[in-house]
Amino acid sequence: MIDEGYTKYAVRWSDRETLARPEIAELERWRRPLFEAGLVGHYPEQGIGYGNISVRTGCREFLVSGTQTGHLPRTGPAHYALVVAYDIDGNTVTCRGAVQASSEALTHAALYELDAAIGAVVHVHDPALWRRLLDGSPATREDVAYGTPEMARELGRLYRETPFAHQRLAAMAGHESGIVAIGATLREAAERVLAARHALADRPEEKTA
Numbered sequence: 001m002i003d004e005g006y007t008k009y010a011v012r013w014s015d016r017e018t019l020a021r022p023e024i025a026e027l028e029r030w031r032r033p034l035f036e037a038g039l040v041g042h043y044p045e046q047g048i049g050y051g052n053i054s055v056r057t058g059c060r061e062f063l064v065s066g067t068q069t070g071h072l073p074r075t076g077p078a079h080y081a082l083v084v085a086y087d088i089d090g091n092t093v094t095c096r097g098a099v100q101a102s103s104e105a106l107t108h109a110a111l112y113e114l115d116a117a118i119g120a121v122v123h124v125h126d127p128a129l130w131r132r133l134l135d136g137s138p139a140t141r142e143d144v145a146y147g148t149p150e151m152a153r154e155l156g157r158l159y160r161e162t163p164f165a166h167q168r169l170a171a172m173a174g175h176e177s178g179i180v181a182i183g184a185t186l187r188e189a190a191e192r193v194l195a196a197r198h199a200l201a202d203r204p205e206e207k208t209a
Contacts, residue, residue, distance in 0.1 A: 015096040030190040039124035042071035052102040066099030110152030120186040125177040133171035138164035146175040
């Protein structure tokens with residue numbers, strides 16, 4: 001069952017006007033190859049989007065894809081939200097912009113909390129790569145749902161207890177096809193996912209296993 005696109009945190013959404021931030025051009029630059037690879041997109045049967053991307057803009061502030069923008073081949077200032085505050089334990093997110101922050105915004109916040117050196121987060125969907133990562137790579141527990149305080153705590157466990165801090169790529173076992181990548185920059189995070197996808201494409205026996 002696809003568990004995607006539904007906001008599970010309480011949102012405080014204000015200043016609902018299009019953002020004018022220079023980082024948005026960089027977000028679109030790296031979202032585009034992810035979209036073209038099918039790592040960000042849309043499930044037409046369910047009418048919901050998947051995948052999101054963010055960049056840190058302050059100590060506890062980041063720009064993130066807006067909810068239900070996965071179907072768009074191109075994005076601009078009207079398709080991103082600025083998260084200006086969050087409470088992981090309280091399950092709340094405060095954002096600004098013409099669109100509400102992604103349903104994964106709390107997960108992005110949790111990843112930024114892990115290390116000040118993390119400057120960007122990419123969340124994508126790919127069934128074949130997801131299955132490959134579940135086989136020996138860092139992965140969250142199957143009973144942990146996306147976009148929840150439990151997922152935030154689980155990512156912290158991965159960072160402390162598994163190679164996730166060094167590999168910077170992990171599967172979300174309880175979120176079908178879900179994968180997260182982190183990096184100091186958007187380029188680093190996006191290229192990490194794209195490189196893993198390319199490596200899998202060179203091993204067709206694993207794609208069809």
